[in-house]
Amino acid sequence: MIDIHCHLMVGVDDGAKDIDEAKEMIRLAKEEGIKEIIVTPHYTLELKRVYETKFEELQKLACREGIILHKGCEYKLQDAVVQKGELITLADSEFVLVEVTQTFLTEYVLNQIYDLKLCGYEIIIAHPERSFKGKDIEKLKKLGEMNVYFQLTAGSFLGMFGKQAQKLSQELLEIGLCHFVASDAHNSKSRSFCFKETRKYLKTIYTEEGNIDLLFENNPKAVFSKNEKVVTKHFKKRNFFERLFKK
Numbered sequence: 090m091i092d093i094h095c096h097l098m099v100g101v102d103d104g105a106k107d108i109d110e111a112k113e114m115i116r117l118a119k120e121e122g123i124k125e126i127i128v129t130p131h132y133t134l135e136l137k138r139v140y141e142t143k144f145e146e147l148q149k150l151a152c153r154e155g156i157i158l159h160k161g162c163e164y165k166l167q168d169a170v171v172q173k174g175e176l177i178t179l180a181d182s183e184f185v186l187v188e189v190t191q192t193f194l195t196e197y198v199l200n201q202i203y204d205l206k207l208c209g210y211e212i213i214i215a216h217p218e219r220s221f222k223g224k225d226i227e228k229l230k231k232l233g234e235m236n237v238y239f240q241l242t243a244g245s246f247l248g249m250f251g252k253q254a255q256k257l258s259q260e261l262l263e264i265g266l267c268h269f270v271a272s273d274a275h276n277s278k279s280r281s282f283c284f285k286e287t288r289k290y291l292k293t294i295y296t297e298e299g300n301i302d303l304l305f306e307n308n309p310k311a312v313f314s315k316n317e318k319v320v321t322k323h324f325k326k327r328n329f330f331e332r333l334f335k336k
């Protein structure tokens with residue numbers, strides 16, 4: 090599996106606080122079956138200055154565990170708009186991970202996202218299920234129609250971010266607005282990966298068992314493989330009897 094959103098870089102944001110924490114996170118990622126990680130610290134001006142050194146330091150640690158790391162960053166939408174033209178993309182692709190912190194999905198916000206797309210970027214919205222509410226679904230659909238992609242958090246499906254985020258994550262998955270499941274891991278304890286458990290859970294409750302891997306493996310791979318495309322799928326819940334008789 091491939092994790093496209095992870096705060097593994099040491100001492101640059103609210104992610105791994107020291108090398109030992111990063112080592113433990115890498116160990117846990119391996120245990121979860123994660124083979125590649127796109128490292129996505131929160132963007133700051135300072136981050137750009139230290140990025141290369143910090144990334145190399147991490148790469149040495151991950152290499153020892155057989156995990157491949159790629160460069161990336163998580164931008165607040167307003168920062169991405171200001172920095173456009175020199176964004177740190179995911180694994181040197183055209184994909185950018187963007188967090189929308191405005192509570193309302195106004196036309197202005199949609200225009201900012203459109204503006205980034207016009208610059209040639211493919212936009213992945215980070216954790217919409219935690220940023221928005223059910224009433225925003227129509228606007229999120231509009232973004233989907235603009236070929237904007239969505240990354241949901243593994244822990245949200247398990248209820249780790251509350252009932253509202255859990256419900257919205259299922260709704261988004263069902264209407265084709267979940268292209269990636271990522272950890273958004275910040276540490277080795279309270280905000281870890283949850284990949285294995287979430288994948289198993291989703292395979293149990295949705296009929297398209299085979300397509301669940303699309304979210305953990307194939308679509309993440311398409312971010313940095315030129316020959317592959319990110320695929321949009323709608324998922325349908327199993328009914329009571331289907332769940333009862335599922336082996």
Ligand SMILES: [Fe+2]
Pocket residue numbers: 094096163215273
């Ligand atoms: Fe994040």
